[in-house]
Amino acid sequence: MSVIIAPSILSCDFGNLERDFQLINRSQADWFHVDVMDGVFVPNISFGFPIIEALKKVAEKPLDVHIMIANPDQFIAQFAKSGADILTVHYEVCPHLHRTIAGIKEAGMKAGVALNPHTPVSVLENVIAELDLVLIMSVNPGFGGQKFIQQAVEKVRQTKALIQASGSSALIEVDGGVNTTTGAALVAAGADALVAGSFVFNNPDPTAVIASLKAL
Numbered sequence: 050m051s052v053i054i055a056p057s058i059l060s061c062d063f064g065n066l067e068r069d070f071q072l073i074n075r076s077q078a079d080w081f082h083v084d085v086m087d088g089v090f091v092p093n094i095s096f097g098f099p100i101i102e103a104l105k106k107v108a109e110k111p112l113d114v115h116i117m118i119a120n121p122d123q124f125i126a127q128f129a130k131s132g133a134d135i136l137t138v139h140y141e142v143c144p145h146l147h148r149t150i151a152g153i154k155e156a157g158m159k160a161g162v163a164l165n166p167h168t169p170v171s172v173l174e175n176v177i178a179e180l181d182l183v184l185i186m187s188v189n190p191g192f193g194g195q196k197f198i199q200q201a202v203e204k205v206r207q208t209k210a211l212i213q214a215s216g217s218s219a220l221i222e223v224d225g226g227v228n229t230t231t232g233a234a235l236v237a238a239g240a241d242a243l244v245a246g247s248f249v250f251n252n253p254d255p256t257a258v259i260a261s262l263k264a265l
């Protein structure tokens with residue numbers, strides 16, 4: 050199976066959002082990656098439900114929603130209503146992670162858990178069977194355009210081993226500093242999905258960049 054490509058709309062031109070959404074629709078991308086930041090869990094604020102609802106109206110591909118917020122349980126129902134297909138929460142803010150994962154699935158979405166660069170893969174041992182997606186952060190969340198943290202490659206290998214040992218069908222996604230070089234190493238290590246923001250949208254030809262990632 051070819052690698053799933055999820056361009057991050059955080060790096061879109063916010064004055065021309067529909068143009069960039071349509072660009073993703075017409076490209077070889079598989080998902081829209083949607084980064085929601087609350088200014089509490091991460092030191093930045095991005096956007097909320099109105100943007101997701103506007104995207105859902107035009108999106109012809111699934112919405113992969115990555116929420117970097119301190120209290121995800123409070124908003125699960127609203128993300129489902131806004132059109133999220135996959136909802137990924139951060140391990141670091143979920144004291145009752147098993148319950149949160151169940152809540153996401155009961156709301157009709159696929160459930161993902163993201164791990165910050167300092168969080169070991171082993172914390173997922175007892176929930177991996179419940180998960181649809183593991184998101185390995187290869188930067189500290191909060192901003193696009195940061196430098197790739199190389200240790201993410203090893204964490205992808207560890208996640209792959211955990212998934213295989215448990216019989217889980219979870220996909221492994223990696224987010225932060227992805228380009229064709231880091232992306233190739235991640236795919237070789239077992240990544241199923243790559244998020245890319247600045248690498249795609251800081252290029253004059255985002256469609257071609259998406260195609261180059263898809264070919265990895």
Ligand code: DX5
Nearest residue numbers: 057190191193194226246247
């Ligand atoms: C970072 C976000 C990423 C970000 C990636 O907190 O979760 O999805 O948009 O941006 P790049 O690809 O520029 O590192």
Ligand code: ZN
Nearest residue numbers: 084115224244
């Ligand atoms: Zn993200």
